[in-house]
Amino acid sequence: MLHPRRSAQHVLLCDLCETVPLQSHCELCNVNLCVNCVGKHLLDSSTGHNVVSHLQRRSTPNYSKCPKHANEHSKLYCEKCNIPVCITRVSSGKHKHHKISDIHENLSAQTQLLQNDLKELENIICPRYEEMAYNVQTEKAEVETNYGELITAADQQGENLHREITAIVNQRKADIGEMKNKHLSTLNKNTKEIAQNITELEQIISDLKSILKANDISLTSTYKSRNSEFRTLPPKVRVTLPSFSTQKINKDKLNKMFGSLQSLSINTEYSDTMKSPEAVSSAPIKSLLDEPQLIATFNTGYKYLHSVSCFGEEVWTRGNSKIMKLLNLQGNQLTSIQTESGNIPEDIAVTRDGDLVYTDRLKKTVNLVKNEHIHNVITLQGWCPLCVCSTSDDDLLVSMISDDKTQTKVARYSDSTETQTIQFDDQGHPLYSSGVYIHKYVSENRNHDICVADREARAVVVVNRSGKLRFKYTGHPSNTKTSFNPFSLLKSAGKSSNTKKPFDPIGITTDSHSHILTVDSNNNRVHILDLDGQFLRYIKNCQLDAPVGLCVDIRDNLFVAEWDAAKVKKIQYYKQG
Incomplete structure (x- = not known):
């Protein structure tokens, strides 16, 4: 029951005198x-x-x-x-x-701590656990399918072996039948010859008996003996029966012939500890320059330059040629590699060990250049490789399109084994556009996000490591919205215009602070985004002309490939120190 002085029907009174209303x-x-x-x-x-x-x-x-x-x-x-x-x-x-x-002061501080903890649990930690649970459920759902495919493969191999063994058995039986017929033919011929002689002998015996019975001198005097002719018996045919020598079935060899089953490997991978918001906010971050600085420009010798990939103080370049060139920062060629097929490479990347990787769209291969020798590491069936990047785990991320141009995806490869496919969002919708114009440049961020510049969709599509969509960036709102023109780059190359054109992402890269940088070729600029896809600023005042590809070195210097001029420009966009 409420205290009478606190009741809604009474005036609230002072706690000390209990007579005067409180103030x-x-x-x-x-x-x-x-x-x-x-x-x-x-x-x-x-x-x-x-x-x-x-x-x-x-x-x-x-x-x-x-x-x-x-x-x-x-x-x-x-x-x-x-x-x-x-x-x-x-x-x-x-x-x-x-x-x-x-x-109250302590309570306020503790309350703030509780609120911070609650915010971190709700917005960061719990979503990560939910993401992990979702990934495990997805993996469980794929178990039946994956193991069903293994059983199907085993059945198919069994059928293949049965077919081969049946063919061998039928061939042996045919050989045995042929030998049997030859054997019988030989015996029949011998039997016929002996029977013919017996017939003649029986006739001679009959004739002799008739002569002796007639007692005719003329018949007796004209008789000529043939006994000597028949004293030599016909040749006797001796046939050695064929034998069937069987080999003892070697189960080990048979197992190897059937095919090996790689053992199940279960490893526990301990995830990185998530940094607290305080730790993240206190990490040293370099400041972006208000006006990025053009440091150097050098020619590549191509008629048209397509892309550039950094390696230390050197850059690999790809142009309208089957030759890929390694240049120093003065533009001097250090070495070159020609594609094995003679085709123009679709894209290039550099691995953690400094080896060159290139995709051959026409041959449907991804190739590794090690010590100037080309090794085919991936050959696709039904898909064409587009762009490639090397991850911090030394995997390869390859964007690709189906032969009929109706599907696009990104696949992760460890060595030559496909370990992940990224193609659809949670609702089953395609993450990436498909069609004739197929630029899908790919890069990995420091937080293991996978970033794709989808030119036809006019978007940068970013998924987390497990392939779940994080966000899509479709350009700064100041860019106008018009239909996609794949030839806009060709038409506008070398021409300046103050009219803002639609967002046209081609190349993409990331830096040490997980910033995402993408080329906007239509507007001769580079967009810088934070790791959550928020627009930070442009790089646009460095005389960029038809930029199409870019990369960042270990010091966060930006290298931009210019298509029409076939030049590489080195740009500083962070403050020093």
């Missing part, structure tokens, strides 16, 4: 006071006071009871002991020379 409130003592009792309350100097208008009072916290004084609440805070204390305890000298503060 003030002491927040430290949690006491309601009238104007007459304020002075009396302040006479108690054993503790501090904070008297405010009753209407301005803060919400009253639930004070804990003092463990030493059961009838009192702990309304003060000892900063040395780090515990709430009551007024009596402070007055007793137990906390002499200790700093005693308002419990």
